[in-house]
Amino acid sequence: MLAAIWGVTLVSFFLIRLIPVDPVEAYFAINNLPVTEEAIEEIREEQGLNKPLLFQYGLWLMNAVQLDFGQSFLTKTPVAEELLSRFSVTLGLAAAAFFIVIAISGIIGIWSVVKQGGLVDRFTRALVFATASMPSFWLGFVLVYVVSLKWGILPLMGWGTIEQSVLPAFTLALGYIPYYIRLIRTSMLEEIEKPHIAFARARGVKESIIIRRHVLKGILPALFTSLAMTCGGLLGGAAIIEAVFAIPGVGRYLVESMAARDYAVLQGFILIIGTLYVIFNFLADLLCAIVDPRARLKRGDI
């Protein structure tokens, strides 16, 4: 796990420096100011951007280990502080979306399996097909238009209250719901085909117990792995949603920092996101091992 995080630091540091245009040039370009090469060089020197890359990397890594991600070139404020305040917003949004994904796709997915071939199942399949082929930001606008502008039920934008979070979280979740309904449906159907289910049925175990104790438990490992990946995806996907709903989250900040080539911010962000990804996957493995003894054997001790 530590090796993976170290890899992330390498990627976040060196990959960013492969992008053409450095922060000093970018600073003047976004301000549309015609500056001379000497002035740019002078500021580069002041910022330590002309030191050897490995030296810069070492310095950054040493500070990053102590959770000091340096200073934003643009705002001169500590990156850790800036990222933290915005991360809390984005994490809130992602978490809300995460629970909506689980709740809705769980209910619909299970229902469509239990009443397979029924009205709900057929309706669900049509719905899944339709929503999966719509971009979520567009759907977000439609939702805002109808729910906020026409009906006036929920606020248009902003962040901080529960009602302000309903629409953005739902919009963000929408993109993943069809995927999970399908995942739950197909893996449950697969599980049902398995001999131990047939055996349980033969023993006369109640259908609801079969579904709960055996089928659902059987699909959990696959679900956990997928959900771990989704956590990262939700954080990334939040950027567009944040712009549409004017939410002061990390995604928007990142887009602005990218335009300004604000190295310290970008590095800090990639490192944090990468680390979260690694942790989520680790947690997923851990959960798999708890629910499925076979995984424990295969992987040895965790």
Added chain:
Amino acid sequence: MKNWFTLILVLLVGVLAACSNTEKEQGNSNSETTGSDVLTMSWAKDIGSGNPHVYAENEMFAQAMLYDPLVTYGKNGKIEPALATSWETSEDGKTYTFKLRENVLYSDGTTLTAENVKRNFDAVLENSAAHSWLEAVAIIDHVEAVDELTVKVQLKEAYYPFLQELTLIRPLRMLADSAFLEDGTKNGIKAPVGTGPWVLTDYKKDSHAEFSRNENYWGEKPKLKKVIVKVIPDSQARTMALQNGDIDLIFGSGQLAPIEYQTLAQSGQYETKISDPLSTRILAINSTYGATKDKNVRLALQHALDRKTIIEHVLNDLEKEAQSLFAPGYPYSDISLDPYQYDTDKSIELLEKAGWKLEPGNEFRTKNGETLTLVMPYNSNEQVDKAIAEYIQGAWRELGIDVQLIGEEWQLMIARAKKGEFNLIANDTWGVPYDPHMYIRTMAGEQQIGYYAQKGIPTSDQLTDNISKVIRSTNEEERRKLYENILQTIHEEAIFMPISYRTNYLAANKRVQNLSFSMQQYEVPLNTYEVK
């Protein structure tokens, strides 16, 4: 199974119920913030920390609300008093002496003094690398506080637009002593304390900022009590917020695309307004690169540009046709030049003359086996630039010109422009109070778009010589002649294609009154706005 369902259902219903319950409270708090004397507007970005002496992340309109310059830019370029009530220029144009206004109060209660003004100048000079583009800073030798209310600025050389550049929104505006950090202002300030008409009273980064009227303002006080700025990055979301009544005002072409403006204007439900010309939207032609080295090709392009169609279809008639680099009314810019008319026959004739022939069976013109290809990079995030570029590509294909569009991120496009790897590129003049001297001056600076435009013409040396002369000249008549000469050369060599004069526009709720625009593109004249 069943209890799972019920649990989740109860949760969902609970959340929905909570929403509808709090809905009423939300409505109440809304009407409170949008009450009389309070205007709520959107802005695409956060306003920044409010440091008057640095650039991005600070938004200029906010800096202009908080801070005052020594002098301001009036109608037709007349310099008018602000924090300085009078000023004198020495015979050689190198010494400027300012008499400061008495009893000007900062929002922290301290008084504006000559010492404080000097401190502001010194803070800017200390960060000179960042301000190297601005001659008014680079040219300052030192600043002296002569007495309590007299400031003397000593320049290294004469520089006639010095006063004009003092009117800029940044970096030469005045911050209170209490807000300075130990190392000046280049690494931030303690708090935004200025003498401006507004005081920042509440601020949440990336969310909103609240400005209250400065009750001690030395000039005419704003009519509004408060201005709330909500950060809404997405333009459609802004439009919806206006329709919903969440905001009262969307100001500026940066916030409203032409088509969105038109939709709002046509609905008749909003107050909409277009400003006078601000700056010029131009296409610069590179005289050092490929086919456009040839003057005849450049002339052919001038005659091939159909401004009317672009203005009607891309700009939705929001901008007026431009025939000169600077709009009439700019200082030194009222000279008569014979504009290039849209005339494709003439264009074809010129291309033929330059040796670019259309061989039968070919789509594009060729010369010695080479195709007439023009490289045109554009900023892929700028919808208007993109549409103009695409229109030109299509229209000029009929003339046998192959326009190669390169849509890329702004930073990459700038990097390409700096290397001079383009034939055509969108560029704007600077507008009030910079022009004409600022745009002209960049033409002499290496790596600039204007530099590549002029570098390849035969009279390039003479042109750059005139440019460096004109900004140093202390003689009005001489300046007039030099500018005339410069603008003449630019026109004759056909290195810039003016398309239209950029404008600002706004859309507001009907309850907002006395809407107007400032001379400066990046200033919102909120002082005069009122709400019913």
